[in-house]
Amino acid sequence: MTYLELSGVHKSYGSGNSRTEVLRDISLKVEKGEFIAILGYSGCGKTTLMSLLAGLVMPDAGGVIHKGREVTGPSPERGLVFQNYSLLPWLTVEQNVALAVNHLYPGEPARKRKARVTDALSMVNLSAALHKKPGELSGGMRQRTSVARTLAMNPEILLLDEPLSALDALTRSVIQDQILEIRDRLRQTIILVTNDVDEALYMADRILPLSIGPGATFGPEVIVDIPRPRSRSALNQDERFKSKRKQIIEYLLEQRSRTDTTGDTDPVELPPARPTDLSSSARSIFKRFTSSRLSPNV
């Protein structure tokens, strides 16, 4: 039995004429402990895919099966780290994490719950910022708080929805390493959605590129069999890494050129933006206005 499976998932939004298909026939099998990266352009349906895995939205056809049972709603077993952190701004870092812990482990003594909160926060090196509000934190610290909140739920699967896309490159690499460290320790299954090819290659066991929507589906998967721990500097010299990188980028570029030529999106008609010459008299403006009305191609 596969640990986590997406089988023939379709998802559309809207209804009637404005109905757009986001995901078409998505199938994926994930083994326990695997690190999967899903790679794609922004707006191609990655977040929808994550929401499906988390159980926040339901597929129109097909299904998500976790440990042999269909996913029918959100569950702390599948911890989702939101793209935009989603911290509650009126709570401190500690309270944000404690909200999750107190709710999921209401029967435990306060001391033990407190330990869960501090453990989760120390895993992401945030013990110094316990009493700060999200507004006082940098983007990286907010995302680490968000990761800590999810870790405190003790999930079997970590769903990372472009968690690092809003961060600068240096902070990114720090948090990437932190996530890998946590994975070494806790051995969760991780599904990471990203638009960064290098990030996917550095972190994942398997990469699934997503085609450009509407109706996005998986392209050919790439298995990253580079042994761990991987070193950033060594990777750049590694021939396997280079060829895989080339393979993925070629697929993604091909996707883009395909949509560019087929013209999937309607070209938007722009309004005429010729400035009126205010130095001329009102009368000539009136003339030009009427003449341009008569000849629309001016």
Added chain:
Amino acid sequence: MSTVSTPSPAPSTIPPGAKRPSGSPAWNAGHITHALDRIGLNYFSPLVRLAAWDEPGKQMLEILRNTLLPIIAFAAFLAFWAVCANRIHTDSMRIPTPAETWQAWQGIVEFARHEKQNATAFHERMEVLAAKQDAFASQAATELAAAKAAGNAAQVETLTARMASYRQHATEFRKHVYVGPPTFFDQIRVSLFTVIIGFLAATIIAVPLGILCGLSKTFNTAMNPIIQIFKPVSPLAWLPIVFVAVTALFNPPPGETLITRALLISAGTVTLCSLWPTLINTSLGVASIDPDHMNVARVLKLNWLQRIFKVVLPSALPLIFTGLRLSLGVGWMVLIAADMLAQNPGLGKFVWDTFQNGSTASMAQIVCAVFAIGLIGFALDRIMLILQRLVSFDENAS
């Protein structure tokens, strides 16, 4: 510079007017200015920063600008007022000049002081009478003890009764309340009490309704016509309806009570007029909650009540308080009109009664009331602003 105490090792090395190097100030003006900013008193920030000798030239200029400009504007207003006062008049009445208004204010204060003296004198007189009765009572008590020792049953009975009646007289004297004409400050107190009752009632009605409107589109659609129709109704139109409702439903015991019919009519009118801003802002705050926050609640599997108290309400709180602030402003404005018509002994009644007196002196008292109403409204608004800032959070931080 000598006025600034500082433990920094060599204060004399800092040239006057220079920014003190960070780390050396004896105390952090930043904390205080930040706090002042939060409670909407940033007017005083330059003073604090000047005391900390932080860019003193700039602070001086700021103080000058913040203080001088309003003073000039106010002086111009006074001049305009004085000119108008001498020109605009009817046969019997005239707009008072600023000087006359000031005199009227002193008269109001003097009258209040006088009334307070009267009240103290009255209570002192009552206390003297009560003490006399107490003395009679204790005399009766000693006689009673003697009678008991002598075993004179009839005398014991009469003395007990007499003692009880003396005691009762004493307590009655002490209970007497001085009933003089209400002073201006009594009327302010009544007005504040009324507006607070009306405002609290409005809050109790509007916040839950607003939450329901924000949570449920169906409920909001159902409520929308009612809200839109009743929101613009003037307090003067509500008053007769409230009058009937209060008179029918509220029968206070005779005698002096804290809550009178007039007060309830006033407060009810305030409630009906001031609940709308809170209702609308609450429903807006609840409806515009970040969908990501709701997703967090779903992932954590919070139940309905937990969602409301842990996510929805805290997130809507800043807008709820914006609504409350607007409501209190509306309530205070409405109250004056309601007081006039309901004859609730507050500021509105003061204005109306004084107007009926019909002399230039009473017009000056009315102008005093106008200033008092404005200043109190301003103070109420500041209090609500402080509360609003206390519950607000950085919106961009989610």
